[in-house]
Amino acid sequence: MSTERRSYRREPEERRREALIAAAIELMAEGGPQAATVRAIAERAGTTPGLIRHYFQSKDDLTRAAYAAMMNRMTAESEQATREARDPVEALAAFVATSLRPPVMDGERVRLWAGFLHHVRRDPAMRDVHEATYLGYRDRLQAMIASLPGNEAAEVARPLAIACNAVIDGLWLEGGTLPASFAEGEVERIGLSAVSAILGIALPALPPMPARED
Amino acid sequence: MSTERRSYRREPEERRREALIAAAIELMAEGGPQAATVRAIAERAGTTPGLIRHYFQSKDDLTRAAYAAMMNRMTAESEQATREARDPVEALAAFVATSLRPPVMDGERVRLWAGFLHHVRRDPAMRDVHEATYLGYRDRLQAMIASLPGNEAAEVARPLAIACNAVIDGLWLEGGTLPASFAEGEVERIGLSAVSAILGIALPALPPMPARED
DNA sequence: ACCCTCATTGCACAATCGTATAATTGGCTG
């Protein structure tokens, strides 16, 4: 007579936490902060709302964890891009190119990042993650630039790194939110030539690239 | 015995609409989309929630109007910046400089803009406003660039305009969200030199600038 | 000076939010 309880599997804590975090990120990317409700997150993760409070002290706590996970993933992806390169110029080109093509340059990612902005402002822990991630990006960019002849001094490398980072971020933003306004590979090409102009060096053309016939 | 009704003034329709739109923008800038509830908006505008539905068919309708108002204001501000300039190089410098200092470069503005991103995705009308505004910015930038010697062809001016626009947007984003990471006037200086490098021309130093002692 | 109209208020409503907590049941332990 009474509705029967749904069956379930016990999962290790880490796996559950990751599943809930992944669900929260997905929903936030698709529909913004308002779409990432505890019920929607639980359903997406294949569980029930109550479980969220078992693994996270509050929804804000889950939001914090989701933000940190997103930032860590983005950092890891861009690090991997430069890992295969041998000389700094090649690393620079790979860094720029991978930042300006999918899956990094993507509308859902831009909106996901944007959706966190107001949380970041309020939560000190999230603000620290934000600042550390941005400065981490910039410092790695600055290190690559400083290894080029004539740019050794920090007073020279710093503004160049800020400028190059801005080019990447700006193109990432526009290419992600308005993909129809650019031709295939155009954003990436413009990014490479802009960085070349700012640094006064020649950058090798895009290393790999999925094919596409015209 | 019963609580007495609050007194009120009748206002012309346009003034009421503007007041409600301004209140919605303020709240959205301060606390994100979740802070801009109908009750909070009404209170900020000095009225009551019911009145919102008298001037706007729904809250989404008010959100649409607020987005259009914000974009129009930003467009108008940047247009005014280039109006005083005589030659195109000076106009370009003014365009870059005003975009990278207050009140345009401001954390609340960046967060306000970011807060609209998910609404823009869903609402076709807002998407059109977004695209038209971005392309408007870019086209005016491209027109200024095309008036420089050697950049007359659109195939040359277009990628340069996209790159310069990206520099401005990226610096606007970073300078707005992490103001403590930059020295006074640094963002503006970097923007001008980056655009100079991309276009291969010399840009005049920042026209005016509020003083500040070290 | 009165009246009529509509801008404005006040309130009620269903839906949905995050949260708290009791009831169950999966799965390791002895």
Added chain:
DNA sequence: CAGCCAATTATACGATTGTGCAATGAGGGT
């Protein structure tokens, strides 16, 4: 195989959300 503990479900609760609608009074037209 029995039993216990904690991972998980289910349900309830108060607060808040956008919205619908009737009552009201401000202020211009006559």
